[in-house]
Amino acid sequence: MTNTMPKIIRKTSPYLRRPNANAPRMMRDVTIALLPATFFAIYSFGLPALWIILTSIVSMLVTEYVFYQIQDLLQGESFKVINKQFSLYNFSAVTSGLIYGLTLPDQTPLWVVALSGVLGILLAKLLFGGMGQNIFNPAAVARVLVVVNFATLATYQTNIDGVAGATALSMNNADLFSADVLNHYPIMDLFTGIGIPGSIGETSALLLLLGGGYLAVRTSFEIRIPLMYIGTVFVLALAVAIQQGLGLWYPLYHIFSGGLMLGAIYMATDPITSPITKPARVYYGFALGVITFIIRIFGALPEGVVFSILIMNMFVTSFDYYKVTHPRFNRKRSLIFIAIIILSIVVTLVGVSYAG
Amino acid sequence: MIKKSRKVRDYKELTRALPTQTYLDPETVYIHLQNGRCKTYDLYVDEGDHVDFGEVIGVRHGGFFEQPIHATISGTIGKIGKKLHRTGRKVDCIEIKNDFKNTYHKTITDRPDHVIDKLDQDDMVEILKQKALVGLGGSGFPSYIKLATKETINHVVVNAVECEPYLSSDYRLILDRPEEVIMGLKYVMQALNCEHGMIAIKADKNPLYEVLTQVIERRYSDLNIEVVRLGNYYPQGWEIEVFKNALGIEVPHGELPMSYGVLGFNVSTTAGIYNAVKHNLPVVERYFTLTGDAINYPQNYRVRVGTSIQDLIRQSDGYKEDFDEVLVVMGGPMMGVSTVSDDVIVSKTTTSVIVLKNTEYKEEPCVRCGSCVYSCPAHLEPVQIMNAVKRNDKDQMKSLHADRCIECGLCAYVCTSKIHVTDYVRKAKRLIR
Numbered sequence: 157m158t159n160t161m162p163k164i165i166r167k168t169s170p171y172l173r174r175p176n177a178n179a180p181r182m183m184r185d186v187t188i189a190l191l192p193a194t195f196f197a198i199y200s201f202g203l204p205a206l207w208i209i210l211t212s213i214v215s216m217l218v219t220e221y222v223f224y225q226i227q228d229l230l231q232g233e234s235f236k237v238i239n240k241q242f243s244l245y246n247f248s249a250v251t252s253g254l255i256y257g258l259t260l261p262d263q264t265p266l267w268v269v270a271l272s273g274v275l276g277i278l279l280a281k282l283l284f285g286g287m288g289q290n291i292f293n294p295a296a297v298a299r300v301l302v303v304v305n306f307a308t309l310a311t312y313q314t315n316i317d318g319v320a321g322a323t324a325l326s327m328n329n330a331d332l333f334s335a336d337v338l339n340h341y342p343i344m345d346l347f348t349g350i351g352i353p354g355s356i357g358e359t360s361a362l363l364l365l366l367g368g369g370y371l372a373v374r375t376s377f378e379i380r381i382p383l384m385y386i387g388t389v390f391v392l393a394l395a396v397a398i399q400q401g402l403g404l405w406y407p408l409y410h411i412f413s414g415g416l417m418l419g420a421i422y423m424a425t426d427p428i429t430s431p432i433t434k435p436a437r438v439y440y441g442f443a444l445g446v447i448t449f450i451i452r453i454f455g456a457l458p459e460g461v462v463f464s465i466l467i468m469n470m471f472v473t474s475f476d477y478y479k480v481t482h483p484r485f486n487r488k489r490s491l492i493f494i495a496i497i498i499l500s501i502v503v504t505l506v507g508v509s510y511a512g
Numbered sequence: 513m514i515k516k517s518r519k520v521r522d523y524k525e526l527t528r529a530l531p532t533q534t535y536l537d538p539e540t541v542y543i544h545l546q547n548g549r550c551k552t553y554d555l556y557v558d559e560g561d562h563v564d565f566g567e568v569i570g571v572r573h574g575g576f577f578e579q580p581i582h583a584t585i586s587g588t589i590g591k592i593g594k595k596l597h598r599t600g601r602k603v604d605c606i607e608i609k610n611d612f613k614n615t616y617h618k619t620i621t622d623r624p625d626h627v628i629d630k631l632d633q634d635d636m637v638e639i640l641k642q643k644a645l646v647g648l649g650g651s652g653f654p655s656y657i658k659l660a661t662k663e664t665i666n667h668v669v670v671n672a673v674e675c676e677p678y679l680s681s682d683y684r685l686i687l688d689r690p691e692e693v694i695m696g697l698k699y700v701m702q703a704l705n706c707e708h709g710m711i712a713i714k715a716d717k718n719p720l721y722e723v724l725t726q727v728i729e730r731r732y733s734d735l736n737i738e739v740v741r742l743g744n745y746y747p748q749g750w751e752i753e754v755f756k757n758a759l760g761i762e763v764p765h766g767e768l769p770m771s772y773g774v775l776g777f778n779v780s781t782t783a784g785i786y787n788a789v790k791h792n793l794p795v796v797e798r799y800f801t802l803t804g805d806a807i808n809y810p811q812n813y814r815v816r817v818g819t820s821i822q823d824l825i826r827q828s829d830g831y832k833e834d835f836d837e838v839l840v841v842m843g844g845p846m847m848g849v850s851t852v853s854d855d856v857i858v859s860k861t862t863t864s865v866i867v868l869k870n871t872e873y874k875e876e877p878c879v880r881c882g883s884c885v886y887s888c889p890a891h892l893e894p895v896q897i898m899n900a901v902k903r904n905d906k907d908q909m910k911s912l913h914a915d916r917c918i919e920c921g922l923c924a925y926v927c928t929s930k931i932h933v934t935d936y937v938r939k940a941k942r943l944i945r
């Protein structure tokens with residue numbers, strides 16, 4: 157019997173918590189998963205890539221820091237160097253900044269990077285109430301601000317063939333179903349990313365997938381979303397390829413080019429801006445795939461990934477609406493979903509035959 | 513951390529392999545006169561009276577049933593005092609001072625086997641009623657009401673899953689007294705005229721499997737009793753989950769298992785049924801786990817009902833000196849109730865007391881990872897219920913079926929952001945009741 161009596165305090169059950177589960181670790185994992193792609197970006201595009209990435213991260217971090225300092229001052233708190241809401245330690249701003257940086261063309265002026273970064277995190281995250289409250293993915297918002305405001309400034313490196321400011325995907329846009337594109341960008345190169353123009357972080361499907369594997373092992377993302385997303389784009393492109401008599405290169409080309417891998421693995425899976433149940437996440441990934449594909453082949457823009465993500469971000473609340481949400485699949489919903497998949501393929505094919 | 517997670521670290525290694533310590537002769541015992549289900553009582557004894565072991569000293573009144581109160585030692589009646597009950601309220605308890613003579617009351621006589629063989633459902637129900645048998649796993653529901661069912665029962669399941677971390681009293685009970693469990697099950701099967709019995713254990717509890725199968729094969733091979741090994745996840749011990757995994761019978765929310773032809777009893781209850789039928793004994797003792805990371809010698813005990821937990825903590829060499837703040841939890845660490853004092857007693861339904869060091873978890877904003885939704889055994893969306901509570905939107909709480917929550921604690925356990933989600937869901941349950 158001991159003499160010292162500890163204080164007995166009261167709490168509510170459960171009294172245990174899962175070890176190794178924490179939000180900072182989850183965000184940090186995304187950053188770690190992106191490291192191969194980041195190094196490859198710097199290797200392929202040189203110092204400009206490094207500057208772009210640093211600028212995007214710093215712009216978001218500083219904005220968040222200043223924002224919370226001002227908020228604290230307004231609430232009459234005394235100045236602290238590290239205030240409690242600033243989320244450097246939980247990596248969410250670093251993660252957004254890094255993803256945003258990687259989506260940018262290598263010729264983007266740094267002031268454009270910084271300005272859009274500041275606005276992106278401010279409008280998409282801070283004004284909504286900070287981490288966990290945002291509806292839109294800050295990285296995607298920042299990226300779209302660049303497209304909308306500074307499209308002519310943010311251009312791609314002139315590549316060997318002298319196609320000015322084009323990505324593999326925008327080449328294809330000029331002539332919808334020409335296998336010509338393969339002469340410039342063999343599938344294997346698209347997969348590894350060697351010698352492929354494009355936004356600095358999106359060129360190497362291989363390295364992005366590698367990071368995805370890491371996230372899957374760490375259970376730091378919902379793998380159903382990228383699987384559905386990429387799978388949907390693949391299936392739709394495959395349907396078109398069959399209808400138009402194109403080879404397997406066509407769907408492969410679709411999934412390896414443009415920002416699909418980057419967007420599907422790292423942006424669409426942001427848990428804060430995606431639905432909360434398993435079925436809804438599957439539907440969400442599917443919808444992203446359809447929208448991306450439609451923008452790609454019918455839209456004026458070569459790239460549908462960030463737009464589709466922002467569009468679907470708006471519908472996340474409907475997926476999660478309490479009257480329709482369901483944590484498990486059931487037969488009826490699955491049948492409806494299969495019907496919708498078939499319908500989407502049909503609509504795409506009809507659309508393509510008119511466009512062609 | 514987006515993951516369906518039902519693995520809960522179980523810490524059973526602290527006590528599982530240790531022999532059960534017997535502590536049957538405390539100086540005094542305190543018997544609850546009230547409990548969660550019974551608010552009023554009549555007492556047949558006065559201070560200074562002498563009582564025998566197993567004697568009826570009063571009766572508790574529940575809403576729709578009565579429950580005799582038995583003395584669990586022989587000795588003299590002391591004062592009525594207030595003690596904390598598991599429910600967090602102070603309830604009346606009567607003291608019995610041990611005379612260490614252990615004189616049995618005359619009603620405590622063995623029933624010969626040929627008499628037992630002729631007992632039918634009504635006789636058994638009457639015995640359980642007289643002996644005040646209740647769900648000893650913690651539910652406290654009167655067993656005779658369960659046993660009196662008029663439905664056809666095809667399967668009787670003994671729940672020995674004990675999925676809460678830290679707990680190993682059921683484990684020790686089976687190792688020490690497998691026959692009582694099997695015989696108890698036999699009696700229930702006899703009462704219900706049921707052909708199929710089942711003992712459900714966790715898959716990783718091989719010793720239990722071996723003990724039970726060997727005893728059944730050698731001595732009870734005429735009975736159709738199966739030992740099934742269920743998954744190692746939490747809350748596998750939830751009755752609905754046991755039925756689903758052991759028998760493939762899904763009992764929908766709000767319906768009684770009996771209408772699906774199955775009936776479940778906790779192992780301690782089953783052993784209690786054996787003692788009631790065979791020895792005409794009320795529940796006078798139980799297997800009890802006293803463990804946790806803030807106590808010196810975690811241990812399983814065989815104790816009298818009414819033993820003071822302070823006594824037992826002393827038996828286990830007291831609290832560890834390393835911690836300033838501890839939690840004293842009655843029941844398991846996932847669903848148990850934390851008390852403000854260790855001045856509590858072992859009642860029929862207390863399976864365990866866990867003494868834990870107080871850990872403060874740093875809460876982050878919800879990142880909507882969905883782990884709580886993936887993991888909820890009742891298929892709810894805890895995070896959405898939490899948001900509805902924050903907005904005080906009762907319609908939403910109802911539509912999200914917050915009332916179906918079994919308070920297993922898994923949503924808070926798995927939460928990536930260490931949010932106490934379970935508390936919010938509990939609040940929702942209260943608000944929409």
Ligand code: SF4
Pocket residue numbers: 887888889890891892894916917918919920921922923924933934937
């Ligand atoms: S405590 Fe309730 S809501 Fe939380 S996981 Fe368990 S059943 Fe689901």
Ligand code: SF4
Pocket residue numbers: 877878879880881882883884885894895923926927928929930931933
């Ligand atoms: S409450 Fe916790 S487990 Fe549930 S979604 Fe939010 S962070 Fe994830």
